[in-house]
Amino acid sequence: MLQIRDPYKTTHPETAYQTDDLSIFLNIRGNNEYVKVSYPVKYGIFSRLETREMILEFNLNHEIKHARSKTRHWLHPSEWLKRTVGNDWIYYSSGGYSGVVEAIGEYYLPNFMYATNSLLGGKPFEFPVIADLCSSWQDMMAGIPGALPDMPDPIADWLEKAKSIHGPDLEKKADHLFDISGARATVLPPDARHSDYNLIPLTIADGCLYKCRFCKVKNKKPFTPRSRTDIQQQIQALKLLYGPDLINYNALFLGEHDALCAPKDLILFAANQSHDAFGFAHSFMKTPRMYLFGSVDSLLNADMTLFEALNRLPFDTYINIGLESHDQATLDRIGKPITAEKVSLAFDRMGEINQTFPKIEMTGNFIMDDHLPPTHIQSMLDLVRDRISRPVPKGSIYLSPLRFGKPSREVLYDFYRLKTASRLPMFLYIIQRL
Structure with a gap:
């Protein structure tokens, strides 16, 4: 595991909140250097919200960045969705890690919602579990209770802001x-x-x-x-x-x-x-x-x-x-x-x-x-x-x-x-x- 320098301990403190049905981790430290590895890697400082059904990750603007379903219908536990700054969803497929790195130089295969020239991959957005998560993650978040009695103020404040940002x-x-x-x-x-x-x-x-x-x-x-x-x-x-x-x-x-x-x-x-x-x-x-x-x-x-x-x-x-x-x-x-x-x-x-x-x-x-x-x-x-x-x-x-x-x-x-x-x-x- 890479050693990560951390100049943001004061401004971006790590905070956690967990119940049986919900966990929220603020300011997680991901990798601080882009690497070529055959397992999922997240970069930068981000926050994670996890329920029994899904994992959502957010950037420092409280905007959704990554998503994955935890249900049995999800294609592979090492695959995930990423939302770009241009507001596209991309499905990162491992491709079984067979031949992908030789073909594109990376261990993941990006699959897009728009037409492109790729010779590899399938059509993951045709799977309901993936299409539904792209379109309904905000509805799922709306069902999460707001500030609970034992919820720390930074967690409650973060949750309110994350829930306030909608698709439009x-x-x-x-x-x-x-x-x-x-x-x-x-x-x-x-x-x-x-x-x-x-x-x-x-x-x-x-x-x-x-x-x-x-x-x-x-x-x-x-x-x-x-x-x-x-x-x-x-x-x-x-x-x-x-x-x-x-x-x-x-x-x-x-x-x-x-x-x-x-x-x-x-x-x-x-x-x-x-x-x-x-x-x-x-x-x-x-x-x-x-x-x-x-x-x-x-x-x-x-x-x-x-x-x-x-x-x-x-x-x-x-x-x-x-x-x-x-x-x-x-x-x-x-x-x-x-x-x-x-x-x-x-x-x-x-x-x-x-x-x-x-x-x-x-x-x-x-x-x-x-x-x-x-x-x-x-x-x-x-x-x-x-x-x-x-x-x-x-x-x-x-x-x-x-x-x-x-x-x-x-x-x-x-x-x-x-x-x-x-x-x-x-x-x-x-x-x-x-």
Whole structure:
């Protein structure tokens, strides 16, 4: 078990209350560092309410964060529901812990209520016990008595506040989050898995460069950097929105779809301002991380001094580049207006940056589909196998299935074949939104 530093003993004291039918534990200390383990792990400081039928966990804003039924109908005792800051429910499946970590780099498998491109998992939200818990947890809480004669005041106060937050309140708060950024983040970088997708979104540039035909998750806005004033206004609004629960965050997402294309000074300004304003140096969670997307052209046009400056920041920085294919016929088919030669140059530059800067990891995306030209796979192997002389632990490659809601055994087979051949770490990219 990890040793957890605890600077919040006075402000967030642990308190407990138990009866035969109810237990409430306030300010439980979860892990303070994100880990890769094959058993359920909860992070940060949170509170837990448990009855004979269910377990509910709440963040420091008294908002529901995790849920699990204790009835015999629940699929597995090591699986649970998580509610995101965007007010989505995600069902974390163990997948029997068989093959999941090899496929996505994590021991759990996120299952979403919305359409995505996953080749794995089932449809847990079709099970009544899961769907009912998502929709009726508040009704269950309403049946819990309020302040009982022997209930400590901090417990009674917490229970009253937790019971006062209803579904529409959570939906309204999520909408306010999207308004602050200008839009919902329809896709998060795959590297955000290293922070369990617990992050703060800050838009420093709208839109993307290419507007590729194949893409289902990006908007049609022209690429436009934001002003420093706008970024500062976002930061202050986000600080108020995350409120007391801000101490449980240590990860920043610079959006939208090609933050790497923003001016160097703007990227560094946003990173430094966020680190200070959000108090990442004093977060309960260790190791601040920053995530952003980049394009082939933004990477090739970036001056090396940008990466030198990023490497000096108090973040571990992950930059995910949309390569998509090293095959010109495939690039033309999917409507990506770049050349295979540029993809090759970008791939080489990613490797150079990964070798040079210990606090930066460049990762890349390639598409997968059983209707792509046969030259697509071979051209990918030319990079991830033949271009590299030995296995390299840094610089993950993510393969993203093109089609949503249509798992394909053939595509999954291709993934495992490529993973075996690749000299870079390789995983499936499951599209997850904020």
